[in-house]
Amino acid sequence: MPEKLLRIYHRLYSSFGPQYWWPGETPFEIAVGAILTQNTNWGNVEKAIGNLKKMGLLNPSALQGIAYERLASLIRPTGYFNIKAKRLKNFISFLMSEYHGSMQSMKKEELLSLRRKLLAVSGIGPETADSIILYAAEKPVFVIDAYTKRVLSRHNILDKDAPYDVFQDLFHTQLRENIRLFNEYHALIVRLAKEYCRTKPICTGCPLEGM
Secondary structure, eight states, rough: OOOHHHHHHHHHHHOOOOOOOOOOSSSHHHHHHHHTTTTTTTTHHHHHHHHHHHHHSSSSHHHHHHHHHHHHHHHHHGHHHHHHHHHHHHHHHHHHHHHOOOOHHHHHHHHHHHHHHHSTTTOOOOHHHHHHIISSOOOOOOOOOHHHHHHHHHHTTOOOTTTTHHHHHHHHHHHOHHHHHHHHHHHHHHHHHTTTOOOOOOOOTTTTTTT
């Protein structure tokens, strides 16, 4: 299994090159993006983050002080904006109470402890928590999303209905725990799923064709 997972990785990297993911100028912006990207595409997230930047609100203190209704209107492009405004507010409250609003302080938290705390924040599930941990806190955890489940199940590695933890454990036990590897691998899977391994797959020309 390690050899197969690495073969997939090297084929994708050879085909697509480095992905430079996750886009964001600061760890806080990355964390906000991880929350906003739920159930929407990245283009919509960029519009919402752009709105927050224009208003000088893309920092913990400003988002803590802004009215909920105003925040919801600014992130409207992402859809489900009322729900996401609540989730953002919940994350800000967590960041303020646990780390005085400092992402650098949050990054010093031990991985498993940070994950437990994030999962206790209302509205933050495993995929969002792991995205924040990997991309913003720069700790080695593999992010599992619908794209990952689709690609691996189509290559008969795991059943698509297997639990999140089962998919994650596969990467954690079969590959070395490396931030750069986990970062790049997840980003490459996302790229593959968007271009080839779609709901209706395009198998001809796929980097994994023949595997």
